[in-house]
Amino acid sequence: MNSKVKKIALLSGGGDCPGLNAVIRTITKIAIEKYNWEVIGFVYGYRGLYNNNYVELTVDKVEDIYKEGGTILYSSNKDNLFDYLVDDGNGGKVRKDVSDVGVENLKKDGVDVLVVLGGDGTLTSARDFSRKGVNVIGVPKTMDNDLTSTDLTYGFISAMSVGTEFIDRLQTTAKSHHRVICCELMGREAGWISLYAGLAGNAGVVLIPEIPFTIENIAKAVKKRDEAGLPYTVIAVAEGAKYADGTKSIGKIVEDSPDPIRYSGLAAKVADDLEKVIPNHEVRSVNPGHIIRGGDIDAYDRILSIRFGNKACAMIDEGLFGNVVSLKGGNMEYTSLEEVIGDAKFGKQKLVDPNGDLVLAAKAMGVSFGDE
Numbered sequence: 001m002n003s004k005v006k007k008i009a010l011l012s013g014g015g016d017c018p019g020l021n022a023v024i025r026t027i028t029k030i031a032i033e034k035y036n037w038e039v040i041g042f043v044y045g046y047r048g049l050y051n052n053n054y055v056e057l058t059v060d061k062v063e064d065i066y067k068e069g070g071t072i073l074y075s076s077n078k079d080n081l082f083d084y085l086v087d088d089g090n091g092g093k094v095r096k097d098v099s100d101v102g103v104e105n106l107k108k109d110g111v112d113v114l115v116v117l118g119g120d121g122t123l124t125s126a127r128d129f130s131r132k133g134v135n136v137i138g139v140p141k142t143m144d145n146d147l148t149s150t151d152l153t154y155g156f157i158s159a160m161s162v163g164t165e166f167i168d169r170l171q172t173t174a175k176s177h178h179r180v181i182c183c184e185l186m187g188r189e190a191g192w193i194s195l196y197a198g199l200a201g202n203a204g205v206v207l208i209p210e211i212p213f214t215i216e217n218i219a220k221a222v223k224k225r226d227e228a229g230l231p232y233t234v235i236a237v238a239e240g241a242k243y244a245d246g247t248k249s250i251g252k253i254v255e256d257s258p259d260p261i262r263y264s265g266l267a268a269k270v271a272d273d274l275e276k277v278i279p280n281h282e283v284r285s286v287n288p289g290h291i292i293r294g295g296d297i298d299a300y301d302r303i304l305s306i307r308f309g310n311k312a313c314a315m316i317d318e319g320l321f322g323n324v325v326s327l328k329g330g331n332m333e334y335t336s337l338e339e340v341i342g343d344a345k346f347g348k349q350k351l352v353d354p355n356g357d358l359v360l361a362a363k364a365m366g367v368s369f370g371d372e
């Protein structure tokens, strides 16, 4: 053991996903049992850091959360301490950089290292705290799998598995009624969940943000399946996919979120538009929404959570601050926050390559992406 670290603090930010609790558990257990570090957790993400609202983490508190989805530290996808809504003193609100309050709270609490569990948004703030001199370690989470520099994020496999089950279940009912059923899956600007769940569940059409589509091309794919003796089609629709003319389906604008767009409703729109051009089929849609990120942690994500948490502890011990744990080619490594996030206001995103092997394999097997 190398470090002079005595106390570490964890926080989770962004949308919850299965795996957060298992990482919190791994880090807490290893920190206490191997390194003898004290562990606290700020609650509700960066808001907890601002309000100095934290809980002590002990082995007995985390022992049973190895498979529990969500996060016992709670989470927020709104609070950016570098651009925070505070009272203006006249009954209104004003945006202010209050990050110094977070830095002061860490000093006051005697925290040597801040471990941040989050996606591109949460890690953007982590980069900025690192630039202010805070010892930060990032542990990349997101069911969207859209983070650069790591092959996988925990949460993705669990969400993708639930998405696959949805598509599987839709297959039997679509087949029985010769229907076309569009199933919307989360993922923001990235198509990973829809691509993987769609292909794992044998969807005939997969619509992802990286490959714009037309209704005419989808209709062509449905007709081709009809002619091949498959008069039913399940369509995996990524919430952030777009028509070739750029049309997207925005469900909600969350004004006080740094990334305010929430996609929703695309599967319903595609179903409506498609039914007009294929009157021989009833076209339906479902949107499981947050269901795919709720529930238990998949077995593989439990293992990833042990590997990510263990690597985070080793990095703390070695003083490798300003870095994010990364899984690369099967090995646990690390990448600098500056590289993972880049210099942008919003972090870089890892998107599906429209010419990548999986898309090309799917096309070779007759799956349509609505682009041809």
Ligand SMILES: Nc1ncnc2c1ncn2[C@@H]1O[C@H](COP(=O)(O)OP(=O)(O)OP(=O)(O)O)[C@@H](O)[C@H]1O
Residues within 6 Å of the ligand: 013, 014, 015, 016, 045, 046, 076, 077, 078, 079, 080, 081, 082, 118, 119, 120, 121, 122, 123, 124, 125, 141, 142, 143, 144, 258, 259, 345, 346, 347
């Ligand atoms: N550009 C940014 N600069 C600083 N902080 C940010 C930025 N974008 C988001 N954040 C902060 O990061 C946290 C979560 O952001 P976001 O909603 O982007 O989730 P995420 O961490 O990317 O996870 P996921 O995408 O899986 O939900 C919030 O506290 C938010 O205020």
Ligand SMILES: O=P(O)(O)OC[C@H]1O[C@](O)(CO)[C@@H](O)[C@@H]1O
Residues within 6 Å of the ligand: 015, 077, 119, 142, 143, 144, 186, 187, 188, 239, 262, 263, 293
């Ligand atoms: O929890 P909210 O605010 O509805 O955010 C939903 C978004 O969060 C994610 O679940 C994770 O980033 C996205 O796939 C989805 O678009």
Ligand SMILES: [Mg+2]
Residues within 6 Å of the ligand: 014, 119, 120, 121, 142, 144
């Ligand atoms: Mg994100």
